Amino acid sequence: MKKVTMADVAKLANVSKSTVSQYLNKRYEYMSEETRKRIAQAIEELGYQPNVIARSLKQKTTATIGVIVFNMLHMLTTQVLHAIEEECQKRGFHVIICNSNDDPEKEKKYVNMLLAKQVDGLIVFPTGKNEEVYRHLVEERFPLVFVDRMVPGVEVDSVLLDNFKAAEMAVDYLASHGYDRIAIVLPPLVAYNVPRMERFEGFRIAMEKRGFVVDENNIIAVTPALLPDELKKRFAKPERPNALFAINDLTLMGVLRFVKETDICVPEDLAIINIDDVPFADIYTPRLTTIAQPTFSMGKKATEQLFVQIEQKRKGKPRVFRFSPILKERTSIRRKD
Amino acid sequence: MKKVTMADVAKLANVSKSTVSQYLNKRYEYMSEETRKRIAQAIEELGYQPNVIARSLKQKTTATIGVIVFNMLHMLTTQVLHAIEEECQKRGFHVIICNSNDDPEKEKKYVNMLLAKQVDGLIVFPTGKNEEVYRHLVEERFPLVFVDRMVPGVEVDSVLLDNFKAAEMAVDYLASHGYDRIAIVLPPLVAYNVPRMERFEGFRIAMEKRGFVVDENNIIAVTPALLPDELKKRFAKPERPNALFAINDLTLMGVLRFVKETDICVPEDLAIINIDDVPFADIYTPRLTTIAQPTFSMGKKATEQLFVQIEQKRKGKPRVFRFSPILKERTSIRRKD
DNA sequence: TTTAGTTCAGAAAACGTTTTCATAAACCGG
DNA sequence: CCGGTTTATGAAAACGTTTTCTGAACTAAA
Numbered sequence: 001m002k003k004v005t006m007a008d009v010a011k012l013a014n015v016s017k018s019t020v021s022q023y024l025n026k027r028y029e030y031m032s033e034e035t036r037k038r039i040a041q042a043i044e045e046l047g048y049q050p051n052v053i054a055r056s057l058k059q060k061t062t063a064t065i066g067v068i069v070f071n072m073l074h075m076l077t078t079q080v081l082h083a084i085e086e087e088c089q090k091r092g093f094h095v096i097i098c099n100s101n102d103d104p105e106k107e108k109k110y111v112n113m114l115l116a117k118q119v120d121g122l123i124v125f126p127t128g129k130n131e132e133v134y135r136h137l138v139e140e141r142f143p144l145v146f147v148d149r150m151v152p153g154v155e156v157d158s159v160l161l162d163n164f165k166a167a168e169m170a171v172d173y174l175a176s177h178g179y180d181r182i183a184i185v186l187p188p189l190v191a192y193n194v195p196r197m198e199r200f201e202g203f204r205i206a207m208e209k210r211g212f213v214v215d216e217n218n219i220i221a222v223t224p225a226l227l228p229d230e231l232k233k234r235f236a237k238p239e240r241p242n243a244l245f246a247i248n249d250l251t252l253m254g255v256l257r258f259v260k261e262t263d264i265c266v267p268e269d270l271a272i273i274n275i276d277d278v279p280f281a282d283i284y285t286p287r288l289t290t291i292a293q294p295t296f297s298m299g300k301k302a303t304e305q306l307f308v309q310i311e312q313k314r315k316g317k318p319r320v321f322r323f324s325p326i327l328k329e330r331t332s333i334r335r336k337d
Numbered sequence: 338m339k340k341v342t343m344a345d346v347a348k349l350a351n352v353s354k355s356t357v358s359q360y361l362n363k364r365y366e367y368m369s370e371e372t373r374k375r376i377a378q379a380i381e382e383l384g385y386q387p388n389v390i391a392r393s394l395k396q397k398t399t400a401t402i403g404v405i406v407f408n409m410l411h412m413l414t415t416q417v418l419h420a421i422e423e424e425c426q427k428r429g430f431h432v433i434i435c436n437s438n439d440d441p442e443k444e445k446k447y448v449n450m451l452l453a454k455q456v457d458g459l460i461v462f463p464t465g466k467n468e469e470v471y472r473h474l475v476e477e478r479f480p481l482v483f484v485d486r487m488v489p490g491v492e493v494d495s496v497l498l499d500n501f502k503a504a505e506m507a508v509d510y511l512a513s514h515g516y517d518r519i520a521i522v523l524p525p526l527v528a529y530n531v532p533r534m535e536r537f538e539g540f541r542i543a544m545e546k547r548g549f550v551v552d553e554n555n556i557i558a559v560t561p562a563l564l565p566d567e568l569k570k571r572f573a574k575p576e577r578p579n580a581l582f583a584i585n586d587l588t589l590m591g592v593l594r595f596v597k598e599t600d601i602c603v604p605e606d607l608a609i610i611n612i613d614d615v616p617f618a619d620i621y622t623p624r625l626t627t628i629a630q631p632t633f634s635m636g637k638k639a640t641e642q643l644f645v646q647i648e649q650k651r652k653g654k655p656r657v658f659r660f661s662p663i664l665k666e667r668t669s670i671r672r673k674d
Numbered sequence: 675t676t677t678a679g680t681t682c683a684g685a686a687a688a689c690g691t692t693t694t695c696a697t698a699a700a701c702c703g704g
Numbered sequence: 705c706c707g708g709t710t711t712a713t714g715a716a717a718a719c720g721t722t723t724t725c726t727g728a729a730c731t732a733a734a
Binding site for chain 1: 710711712713714715716718719720721
């Protein structure tokens with residue numbers, strides 16, 4: 001479709017391409033009112049639109065960043081993405097979004113494709129299983145920030161929830177409301193999933209600090225799909241927990257499904273708290289007390305941090321930004337007397 | 338960071354750039370085993386990665402499409418986006434995602450920026466208020482498909498829910514379960530929002546077909562935030578509805594909030610059905626009967642259709658693809674005797 | 675030996691910008 | 705009227721590819 005180029009404009013306006021280029025870049029210093037008019041007119045007349053690709057080639061900058069996420073359907077992702085888009089929009093940047101689907105191979109492929117496409121920076125929700133790839137990026141001092149997860153051996157600016165605090169918050173809130181048999185429910189622990197580990201560790205430590213013992217039986221680490229059954233098994237055993245701490249929204253769903261399939265009353269028989277605010281928290285019965293992540297701030301921060309890297313080729317040591325979780329007090333926990 | 342170019346490879350391999358280019362494009366026809374080896378070796382040694390921007394400039398194609406959505410946080414958007422990404426991934430294409438936030442000005446700006454960036458096609462969840470922009474695109478025969486909404490005066494391939502059928506489905510399901518005072522709840526009607534209009538029209542027609550009269554009082558058209566109050570007002574009046582049809586997930590939230598704030602029992606006092614499946618439908622009490630959109634298929638179709646346009650510069654008349662809604666029978670409606 | 679294909683590979687011209695540098699024209703004070 | 709500034713513009717070389725064309729070297733047929 002688009003055919004008209006700068007040369008056409010130049011011809012019509014009776015000036016050289018250089019002059020048109022100057023005009024477009026608003027370098028009006030030494031340009032007569034007259035020429036300016038003629039160029040404006042020519043552009044108008046031809047409906048000229050500069051070709052950004054050509055400009056990119058010359059300038060070695062594309063005003064585009066890449067974002068690779070490991071799960072597009074996750075609420076957290078959506079919300080952080082939203083903030084990233086908004087921040088980029090402000091700066092006239094575009095966002096290419098890629099879904100690694102938690103597959104390291106795909107993630108690797110995407111990193112390379114995006115580099116080939118000359119993106120100016122990368123925000124990654126890392127699978128965690130591509131150490132060499134990440135490391136290569138930092139060696140090349142390529143602008144990069146991690147979100148949600150971080151990767152142990154790799155030093156990169158990272159934006160994360162303060163997972164310890166979140167877990168501690170959960171335990172404290174439950175304990176201070178009189179609950180004493182707290183179980184944690186989470187997907188199986190794996191080393192490369194840092195937040196998961198941290199939440200679990202935070203839980204353990206907070207429990208100990210409170211003088212609670214963490215019964216093996218009260219660590220319910222199983223993939224979400226199997227959760228309802230696993231919980232039923234647990235509740236068939238003695239010393240039932242009277243509170244459940246679900247490590248994220250997905251496990252919360254498992255917990256709620258379990259609750260629904262049994263005749264357990266929340267919060268009378270069982271208190272529930274979880275990390276990740278969910279859209280239905282307010283309309284569920286009982287209203288769900290949750291520990292929200294400040295997703296919007298996190299996305300904003302990640303983008304800002306990426307831009308400081310882009311602008312001033314990385315100065316000091318990479319930093320890890322920990323965001324404070326936010327307790328949303330509702331009614332799935334009630335003072336126990 | 339990246340410095341090594343085709344010229345470097347050529348030098349090291351002792352061949353010309355042209356030959357390297359041939360190699361990269363796998364045009365091995367007239368290339369000696371020997372040269373091939375040397376080039377491969379040189380590429381390996383230098384860690385060469387082709388610059389896609391340069392290629393794009395020459396080839397006038399970027400292997401990138403743009404997607405402009407009017408609401409990034411909407412579930413439908415997320416899911417369709419997911420499908421789009423997946424389809425593009427298969428074809429080695431990238432997706433630039435832009436959020437117009439239902440602001441026509443932003444949408445227009447984005448269209449132009451994406452064109453300037455030479456994307457190969459555009460999938461738009463249109464605001465509906467940019468007729469000239471859309472029209473310009475179709476005049477230029479630029480590959481374009483609309484999703485979710487369509488735009489009356491503009492002929493473009495569009496992927497939509499069969500909204501009439503969805504509304505009819507709701508009415509029929511309610512009616513066949515013995516409900517006779519059905520109210521529709523929706524945001525205020527506006528002409529540029531086609532699905533909203535269609536759902537409303539579908540509702541009216543289905544009601545008439547069933548011999549129901551649609552009482553003015555049973556058209557609750559108000560912005561979601563005000564819904565709970567508006568519903569309370571309605572329920573203070575006589576001839577209360579015994580069933581509510583919420584036109585989408587957002588209005589459903591309003592309805593549920595209302596329910597929660599009163600002592601109305603679902604489904605005993607009031608049946609609820611809505612368009613858009615929601616993630617908590619299964620764990621809510623009662624489990625929510627919904628009319629789901631086949632979001633994944635819709636995203637897939639949109640992408641496929643875009644690619645037929647990209648490949649064979651649009652042949653016949655644009656088509657509108659209507660996707661059948663899917664009734665998810667749960668328990669927020671129960672046979673009324 | 676010449677001729678006519680083959681096989682291979684390089685030179686050079688695009689693609690549409692930006693940017694540097696040169697220089698023409700106009701002005702200006704003495 | 706003359707050098708020196710200032711003001712305004714253009715020529716041309718990049719940027720890193722792809723692609724077309726040309727031609728060298730080799731082979732096989734005449």
